[in-house]
Amino acid sequence: MTVKNTEIQEHVRRIEAFVGLTDDRLDDPNLVDLLTQFYGMKIEFENFRSEMGLYRADIKEHSAENLSFREAVSLKIDGVMKYNEDLRTQIDKVLKEKEILYAELSILCLAIAGSRTNHHVRDDDQVSITTMYLADDAKLWWCTRMADQVSVEHPKIDLWELLEKELKDQFFPRNAG
Numbered sequence: 001m002t003v004k005n006t007e008i009q010e011h012v013r014r015i016e017a018f019v020g021l022t023d024d025r026l027d028d029p030n031l032v033d034l035l036t037q038f039y040g041m042k043i044e045f046e047n048f049r050s051e052m053g054l055y056r057a058d059i060k061e062h063s064a065e066n067l068s069f070r071e072a073v074s075l076k077i078d079g080v081m082k083y084n085e086d087l088r089t090q091i092d093k094v095l096k097e098k099e100i101l102y103a104e105l106s107i108l109c110l111a112i113a114g115s116r117t118n119h120h121v122r123d124d125d126q127v128s129i130t131t132m133y134l135a136d137d138a139k140l141w142w143c144t145r146m147a148d149q150v151s152v153e154h155p156k157i158d159l160w161e162l163l164e165k166e167l168k169d170q171f172f173p174r175n176a177g
Helices: 005-019 029-117 123-132 136-151 160-171
Strands: none
Touching: 005 029, 029 136, 029 160, 123 160, 136 160
């Protein structure tokens, strides 16, 4: 920021006209130095004012961006909440299906146990007959278990007691009797 002598002289003339300075006072180096500092401060103030205008514009722009960001986050949160509600609905549906499966499995176990005591079904046929009536999750579990039995060398389920234990371990809640 350079101050030209002609600019300073012009300001000095204006001040002189306003204050009524005389030539002998204008020759005072302190007054000229003071006026130079004053004019420099005026230029710095104008630069500061213009920079503040730029900062204000930036703040307005960032405020608008912040508002857009808030709206986007709010929409995301609403989407997550909706997803959570849908997920909760699906979980409730699966739990109801599990309850039905547990009930069917209990009835099947009782029926097979009853037929076993009456000796209507041979011991070696009980497992194969029971697994034919499995459905949904139980059927999928059985098919996977049979495949794992060969590849992972799980013990073969060929006795009713083993099948009953495996089914209960897989599908009954841990705290069920």
